[in-house]
Amino acid sequence: MDPAVVETLLGIVRFVAATTLLLLLTVPTAFIVGQMELKVLAQMQLRYGPNRVGPWGMFQSAVHGFKMLAKEDLTPDRADVPTFTLAPWMVFMAAAMSMLVIPFAPGLVAFDSEISVIYFFAIIGLSVVGMLVAGWASYNKYSLLGGLRSAAQMVSYEIPLTLSIVGVVVLTGSLSFTQIVEWQLDHGWAIVWQLIGFPIFFIAAAAEINRTPFDMVEADSEIVAGPFTEYSGMRFGFFYFAEYVALFIMCAILVTLFFGGWLAPWPLPAQLDGFAGTVYGLFWFFLKTYFFVVVAIWVRATLPRVRVDQLMGMAWKGLLPLALVNLFVTAAVVLIFNL
Amino acid sequence: MAITTPPKTDEPIVIPDAAGDDPLLSEFGMEAHPQGGFHGLLEVIPTRADYILDLIRANSLWPLLSGLSCCAIEMMSTATPVNDMDRFGMFPFRASPRQADVLIVAGTLTTKMAGPLVRLWAQMPEPKWCVAMGTCTTSGGRFKRSYSVVQGVDRVMPVDVYVPGCPPRPEGLIYGMMKLQELVKQRRGQWATYADRGPELRSWEGDVR
Amino acid sequence: MTTTRSRPGPEQPSEEPRIPDPIALDAMATAAPRQEFFGFDIVPPPDRPPQTEREMEVYTLGDGEMLVNMGPQHPSTHGVMRLVLKVRGEVVIDIDPVLGYLHRGIEKLCEEATYTTVLTYVDPMDYMSAMHNEHAPAIAFEKLYGIKAPPRAEYIRALVVELNRVFSHGLMMGFLALDIGGLTPILYGFINRDEVVEMLAAISGQRMLFNFFRVGGVNFDTNDEFMSRLGRWRANVLDTIEMNEKILTENEIFRARTRGMGTLSGKQAIDLGVSGPNLRASGVPFDVRKAHPYCIYDQLEFDVITQPEGDTYARYMQRVAELKQSIHLIDQIVDKMPHGPVQAQVPGIIRPRPGRAYAAIESPRGLYSVYAISDGGPNPYRFRMRDPSFISLQSMPKLLPGHLIADTMAIMASLDPIMGGVDK
């Protein structure tokens, strides 16, 4: 057989295997992040948090998840059934598919593309379609309001989010996450070079995935549960999963872009070789990622929610100009010092 | 470990099964229980998938964030640091009935509120349970004589656990919820019978004034 | 919105509407040919003719407007209230509060109860301040019967009432934060509340609906457990309040969400009958404790606190200031408390001479008053309660228009209505 065909076939097999693995990985990821949210939030509120299911209540979020699997699945009478059914799937797949390009450890990436940054932002933005459709199809005014809020919010925050990354891209001269990490191996973590870019990315990312203080989409004191109001059973479970997976992914991308991905911090050797290197990389990658997950939960425990118009105002009047300034300064620095 | 619900007759019903004769089971020290099922060494392994499901359900009871009156404050107090209901997996109070498992009717039910409350109950997906918290919900309590109070929430919807008190202490509500967990594990909750009762017995749905 | 059931129930033969409720009327109206907008039907007005001009005004929809129904079950309507919002996009244009989902007929029941048992019926009214609920009837009945409570009883009354005010205001901070989206302050607020209610349970025997006041005194004298709990609580109460204040008062998001929202001028507030902290937050120094001193408030030193702004943030700050003032008052009361009996000699069944009495107190939500008429019998001929949050609620149609749906909840929480008191 033609070696090119074999190579293509092998690539396809590798791709399918990797995607399947990652799709399966989303489930424990969601459980772990959900469990952290339950426990960390409880500790911050001076509570114990779940401590009955399993040792230290470790399986509580898994139990919540499996419970939803066994709940009755209701479709409201006048809902638009096809879109109502598809919406959770769209939101979940947007989150799960963007996991493909995350470099977990040296060589451990499902889809190592030259344009993985562009792929990532194209895919993660798709979840807005799911939210909007969910809001529209539920035949509920709270859902509709939530869906429209989601659309407005995500469309606004895509721009500062993307612009804050362009700084890193200009700096590293690459659109591949793997190469961005490798650049940081030589030049130090990008946070050092992107002191303005990082906070912009962090805020915009929180808005992008509807975390507090930007959770107007699911503002349960205003519009009961936003687009998810009419969803029950596992359809709601998909939204629930997608929320946590998206939180994990955003933290992972944050770590990849600004905190050196799988690289260990300074006094330690940044990277090892062989299988031990993979484990070493994975360890540091997950450690840093889950640190930022905790930070996001910390923010949730502390801050109230901003209003829709304040959110938009912040995106267009605050973050966007800042991101442009950051981009300009970065470009100037790159040109002047010829990095 | 409750494997099956004990039948209510006095004389033991021997359920015919081959467990007693099964050499493999005997080897593990298992023998048939007069009331059905087995008991012995292997008992630690649940023999029914349903039972795992019941365990999962019992440990993940999300209450609906719906308080009617005074008891609602004590219900919230149950979720707060002093009496942390989250320990039992009961914390995320869902605002939408579509995602809730337990309806804690906390407070006096008035005739005007009865219709909306029954709608809430109907909007919750199966399996679902109802806890009547406080004397007002169980019987009308101190407002029993009033012209606008429903004398007990069980006149309009099925109730699984009654928690007495006016209002009950948070510990009382937690105790009631743990009783509900027992019901769920033994499949004795309303929802199990609800599905079997058939439409003609569900007249409570329309019987709201 | 109808629900999907696996098996529909049988149709009940009915000759009259089964659920006499506007929600049911809405549901019935959906059977009628509906107006559609983007696949969504605009909720039609109730299918009965509008009874009043105002109802016509609210339920007539203009171009691009829709009605959003919040409640009676909604996470942040503070109980069972229904708000019908007329919105254009997210902007609220008009609002119609629909009350009565917790109407328990307490006034009617009190007219059938003896004077002593009336004090148990009023407990669940404003369930966040049960002590205040009992205070006003006790004063009114003492006026009717012509007795005075002994001095120590008056001091104990003032003490428990101020304790009640502390946890009520403390929880208001939490509820306001919860409605704005902050999860934690309500939990910190409940720590303080649990300490206080356990303390009050030590003196009265009940945790929430205390039933502590009697005509002519209070039920029990202070005991060791109460005093030791009081001392422990007093030692760290300012810290627990500080925890919440750190999260809220200086928080940029919180200030952005509350400053300039729902501004009520003093004149408007008086016109609308708003009283208590909400009125004082608009700059009107009207406090019943100063205006018509009852109990022992003429012997205590305190000033009437006011805020000039009249917005949501001012109402919040007013609560915080009054909370600290109450702690200051508690210190004074404990210092000055005399010895002596806690109950006057009163027969089991009181039969005051025919007459009328009016007693007003300052509850955490404002002017709470009782108007009692005796006809010489063992129970009041007429027993009328004026609940402050009921009256405060009618400022909602004035406060909300022009704000967003998100602000609806913040503004309502700042008024701090308690549905048990609103609906009686």
Add this chain to the structure above:
Amino acid sequence: MGHLRRPRTGAALLGRRRALSAPAAAGPLVRLLSDRLADAASDLWTDEDTVEIQVPRDKIVDSLRTLRDDADFGFFFLADAAAVDYGVGNWFEVVYHLYSDRHPTWLRVRVKVDRENPVTPTITSLWEGAMFHEREMYDMMGIVFEGNRDLRRIYMSPDYRSFPQRKDFLLPDDAADSAAAGNRPLERPETWDLSKLEDAAAHRDEPGGPV
């Protein structure tokens, strides 16, 4: 119907003599009232912290306006508005409590309203905050306030037919009697005859009327 009792009429209240025993604090207010509201106020009565007057129904709005706007009175705050039913054959009474920072007493203004034709002018033109008070009185007692823009039921459902706080609306005796009543509303058929209210309905243009 053995559990129905004779409705109370408040007969004991009606023959009561009113003594004028003004405490010193109420003196200036009493003088002001007899000076400026002499044509409207009658039945002056005081107790330790309340001054009470009775005002005829047709003069109530003007009297309250005087009390509110006159700088010497200064009763700017409507503390309470309540209705009292004195029983079948007698009358209703609407009672306003006012607060002033000039006087150390509350002022109680009583207005007698015909029980057969319970109509009285609204005071929402003076205090907008009287709106909920009047809606409550309409709901509970069936008193119609002429000129009120929003006289709907506020507590009971819109199609509720009786007025629970009237003295001829009886509660069941105790729990033993009410089992059969169940969750039915405890309206008594004898209270349903509201034909006498038709006159009141004529005062209002809205379809359906007050019943």
